Amino acid sequence: MGTSFNEQFDQHGTWRREFALRLKLLSEWLRDHELLDAAVEERLRRLETQMRSDKVMVAFVAEFSRGKSELINAIFFAGYKRRIMPASAGRTTMCPTELGYDADVPPCLRLLPIETRLQPQALMEWRGAPEKWTRVDLDVNDPAQLAQALEKVAEVRHVTKDEAKALGFWHDDVPEDNPMMRSDGLIEVPRWRHALINIAHPLLKQGLVILDTPGLNAIGAEPELTVNLIPQAHAVVFILAADTGVTKSDLAIWREHLVTEAGNTDARLVVLNKIDTMWDSLSTPAQVQAQIERQRATSAEILGLPQEQVIPVSAQKGLVAKVNDDAQLLQASQLPVLERALSLGVMGQRQKILRSAVAGGISELRVEAGRAINIRRRDLAEQTIELKGLRGKNISVIKHMRTRIEQEQTDFDVSGAKIHAVRSVHLKLLREVFNLLGTSTLKVEMTELTDALRQPGIKLGVRKAYGLTFDRLREGLRKAQRTSAEIHSMLGGTFRQLNAEYGFSLQAPKEPDLAGYERDLDLVERSHNQYLGVSNVLRLAQPEFADRLVRALATRLRVIYESALGEVELWNKSAAAQLDAQLRERRRNFGRRIEAIERIQQAATGLDDRIVEIQGHESALNQLDAKLTELTAHLTSIPGADAPVAEPVLQRA
Ligand SMILES: Nc1nc2c(ncn2[C@@H]2O[C@H](COP(=O)(O)OP(=O)(O)O)[C@@H](O)[C@H]2O)c(=O)[nH]1
Ligand SMILES: [Mg+2]
Incomplete structure (x- = not known):
């Protein structure tokens, strides 16, 4: 089929690698022909970094326990044939967790202690201070070790009310949002402020970054998450659970994090998870389906979305199906439908932005590199006149x-x-x-x-x-x-x-x-x-x-x-x-x-011989110019670059 998120992402990666290669060839060619001035060089450098650092961030946002981590497992990590992100009852992600790949760092999990919240630095600044993070090395060839290490993102601490207040988890003005106090008067808070997982998963290697968030109740979350990380994600997946429907706190999260201007809705996906809880052996499949559709319609209405934009799935059954190679169960989980929508939304948007940036950069490059050719052409024309x-x-x-x-x-x-x-x-x-x-x-x-x-x-x-x-x-x-x-x-x-x-x-x-x-x-x-x-x-x-x-x-x-x-x-x-x-x-x-x-x-040399010689230079310049046009046009015409992302079948034809 070629439409899963993974395959789409692979194609995007191929396109980027091919582009980088062609850019390198162009730059060598420009250098050989002394067309590489400071501006052209800078332009090339920018295009290259743009391509290389092209990250695609997908954020998973929802209330606790809607199945964010399970969905991440099912979509991205089923290849490990087990659960990688903690997503079983009572083991839930407590801190925002970013999964990505940085070749300069060995496979590891880095954790920023929650106490850093007492200091003024923003998360961005902590990223530049590796010594402040606790590092756990990961063995990517050992899924059991990997999963065990990642359980750390679920760790908690128990602190006094004053400490909880200082850390931003307790607020006297909004008691209903405060976490529960235990009988000993202590309050449970996350042990870590942020987690970075660095693994050479094929998708992450190609620039995918996944952001898994804990429940975003108003109290615990940091403002930086809401005002920076989530708005900058290329796609946000919002998850509801079929067994709970849209709750008040789901709605609060939706309003706070996901409502954006019109026109950008393809980067917002709403998932109605856990549809397997509605599978009921006493009802006919048609009855079950009708019930799921009803739930879907109600949820869409509350969120103010067209019904098609809410995608019913079962993350858990999808994961099980992939682990056991059970095609029938996979179909029933409807996970492939979600993957398709995700690849369309994320890759479509990302490629659109990248392509227009690249097209702009290349046309400038063409002009700048062409300038030197024009100067030379003009000089030759003057020389001819002079000699004639x-x-x-x-x-x-x-x-x-x-x-x-x-x-x-x-x-x-x-x-x-x-x-x-x-x-x-x-x-x-x-x-x-x-x-x-x-x-x-x-x-x-x-x-x-x-x-x-x-x-x-x-x-x-x-x-x-x-x-x-x-x-x-x-x-x-x-x-x-x-x-x-x-x-x-x-x-x-x-x-x-x-x-x-x-x-x-x-x-x-x-x-x-x-x-x-x-x-x-x-x-x-x-x-x-x-x-x-x-x-x-x-x-x-x-x-x-x-x-x-x-x-x-x-x-x-x-x-x-x-x-x-x-x-x-x-x-x-x-x-x-x-x-x-x-x-x-x-x-x-x-x-x-x-x-x-x-x-x-x-x-x-005779005068006429010299004039003929110059004419020879002129036609060589024309060839150079034509070659420049060809090479720059070649850059934007990489197969797959112009075809719609949704139709990989067409690209193969
Ligand atoms: N029945 C069912 N349970 C699910 C599904 N997805 C997740 N869960 C369960 O719901 C609980 C919370 O899932 P988790 O991924 O940790 O939620 P998160 O807090 O949003 O990351 C776990 O016990 C999961 O096993 C699903 O599709 N069906
Ligand atoms: Mg989780």
Whole structure:
């Protein structure tokens, strides 16, 4: 069939590997033909990292015990022929757990102690401090050892109420959400804050990252999970259980984590799990089916979704069926239907984003690499005119011509200073843009927001405080955009001047469009508003909570600003590289012209022979240009890259 998640993911991996290979060939070819300037090199590097670091995150979100871990086992790990993630009664995931693959780290489970919550660092920052994590090595060839080690994600600790409060698991204002207190007055909290599982599973090796979450009741979960990790996942699978239907807490989680803008619903999957609990030997299969359909319709209605978007499955029976190679049971579990929907949603969305980024990058690359060819072509055309002008002229005219070229060359070398001045004005303006998008700007804003959120009685004014911060951030982006436009028009002016004076063909590259980053800001603001709008606003009374929230915000914003800054840098490089290339080619051109004259002077070559030679160079250049077009077009036309993800059958035809 070729439609399971695993197979789809494999195809995506093949596409990426093929692309990386072709990119490497292109880069070697460019180097061989001296077309690899700084801007082109940077562009290639970016395309390569984009491909290599292309991660696809699928988050599993639901209330406790709906079967998240079991579903992960059934979809991804059935090949181990046993349960890998703890998912039996009483053994449940207590901390967010990420499964992925990092080749630089041996197979292991890393656990961040819950006590790190008492310190201000956001989770992102802890990722950079490996010594703070407890590491357990994993033996991937021993599924029993693997499963046993992974049981650690279910570990708990018992702490006093004050400790629970400090760790963020107890809140006096919302008693109904607090965990149960034992008779000895202690409270059960997770032992770990976050778990990272690094194993060389084929899917994980290709960039899949799975996020398994514990129950996301309002109290225990960290804001970072809600405002960063989940919104950044490429797909979120929300799980309900057929035996409980949509409960109040299911609904709370749905509203807090999964409601997004319209149009992005293909990345949200709702699963009605445990349908096997409705299999009843006293009813006919048709009756059972009808009952499942009813449950499905009711759930869809409560969540406000079309019924088709709720997928009934039995994770447990699906796992059992895969372990025992029982095709009939697998069919009954309906797991394949879910896998198909998942691969469509996740891979479809991911490939769409990646492909459009890649297409943009390649067309820029084509332009940048093509520029050097155009300069050379133009130089050759000028040389031909120059030489044709010498036809029938005597020795002294030729000698005079030589002196003229040498004079031109000296003048040109002097003009280097002028070009330097252009660069320095350009850099000065650029520094303003860098400032606007730099970390210090963000830091100031984050401090101000923290102060605002810490004001007593902020509860009603939270939206406003966020609104003010985001307004200023948006204004900063717009200012960076205006300054960039200014730089562009300034560059355009000086480039035109240089073109007129030296016969260059410089073209100021268009400034980056920062509007996309403004949209990113909107999304981040919305996820925070949504999160705080639910019931978490009460928690703002704790200053540590406000701090944690702002830190989570800062880590997310930093990513956005860094990528905006990266675009500005690339833009700058592209402008600078043009100038450099033009200067370099011009210097070479002087050399070639003098050499041509010399040979003619010494009667080593006839004038016409030389002209024919140049024509030969011209046609070689045309071939080079055609080859460049071919190689870049080749990059975007990898088999499977354009075919719809859903139809692997077509790709084989
Ligand atoms: N009958 C039945 N039980 C299931 C199914 N999926 C999970 N369970 C059980 O439900 C309990 C909770 O599952 P688990 O995956 O740990 O839930 P999580 O807390 O959402 O990760 C475990 O005892 C599972 O064996 C299913 O499809 N059918
Ligand atoms: Mg679990």
